[in-house]
């Protein structure tokens with residue numbers, strides 16, 4: 001039934017009209033305050049008394065009726081921790097930032113210069129929502145070189161793969177939809193999907209990552225999609241071995257379950273053997289794999305550039321959603337990045353980034369080996385930026401963080417990475433931005449605090 005409009009305020013919504021009207025009225029009342037802060041001054045001789053402190057000094061912070069969706073939003077645990085760790089004297093293993101030592105600053109500057117010198121009017125103009133055609137072709141080509149079979153029309157350029165996650169949530173999730181995620185999973189994806197109010201189902205995992213045998217019809221049947229991170233997973237650093245990848249896509253094909261393969265770290269392998277992506281394996285068994293990639297870890301995250309590769313009907317729907325979101329990703333950035341990658345720059349650049357990350361990972365594993373007490377376990381990543389630690393069962397990592405921050409060391413407790421029941425004795429360590437000496441010192445501090453935790 002449509003809400004009736006009253007004289008005091010317009011009806012704002014049908015479901016919660018009364019509350020909306022009340023708040024709108026309240027807002028208008030408060031908005032009057034700065035204009036009429038008190039009784040109007042009477043006409044007469046000028047007063048010599050000090051002026052009353054005007055109410056205008058107060059920060060005026062109007063509010064609104066937030067949507068049900070917005071009311072459920074919470075800040076990312078990582079962002080909150082990052083605020084605490086902004087001081088330069090804190091050793092932070094918390095943020096998932098790529099190492100700035102790997103940013104090809106001069107190459108980026110030259111690429112922007114070249115684009116502006118040769119194609120400024122195109123670069124500064126609106127562009128197609130799907131993305132800059134030569135960049136879409138480059139992405140398709142680079143995926144095909146790794147065994148996929150995709151066309152440029154199956155690629156959508158997005159403003160960071162995080163936008164890809166949001167768009168996928170937008171077009172695939174209804175309130176209550178079943179969405180399958182790993183245990184644990186990428187916090188940023190859980191946040192993105194949560195906006196669309198799914199019912200999360202945690203797929204069991206072990207030291208080798210997601211266990212494909214657990215994708216039974218009972219657990220996964222009717223799921224809108226499975227969200228999977230097969231390479232150097234955020235947060236655990238785990239990598240899915242080939243037999244599991246094959247079993248996963250086969251199970252997904254049997255169940256008619258689309259798989260979102262989120263792969264921002266795949267190019268950052270510094271140990272072990274490269275495994276084929278889920279997208280490359282999908283063709284053999286007819287699985288529906290939607291692949292997400294990013295330039296954040298191979299070039300720089302400040303560019304905010306990523307891509308989604310999916311079948312044309314899915315891309316078509318995503319394009320409609322993206323159009324409503326931001327029309328398109330920055331043309332200038334797309335053209336500059338294409339200028340950088342088109343002649344094989346990454347072939348020379350990535351080995352340097354991998355070597356940097358391999359070294360950093362070595363410092364971390366070495367420090368853990370020296371300093372962490374018996375009863376702790378950690379992963380040994382073959383790529384990427386994260387180590388996942390399991391503490392003895394009596395150590396709660398959120399409580400440990402409080403003590404660690406007092407000693408100027410930070411990390412991310414494991415609990416927020418779980419869609420279901422969390423393991424409170426887990427934590428994530430990010431190692432690529434911390435110098436060797438600080439890794440040793442920070443890990444020694446954590447080791448001591450863990451050992452000192454009363455049982």
Ligand code: PMP
Pocket residue numbers: 096159160161162163186188229234262264293294295296301304305306
């Ligand atoms: N997926 C995963 C697993 C990530 O770790 C990140 C970044 N932390 C993203 C997606 C988003 O990356 P971006 O938006 O920078 O491409």
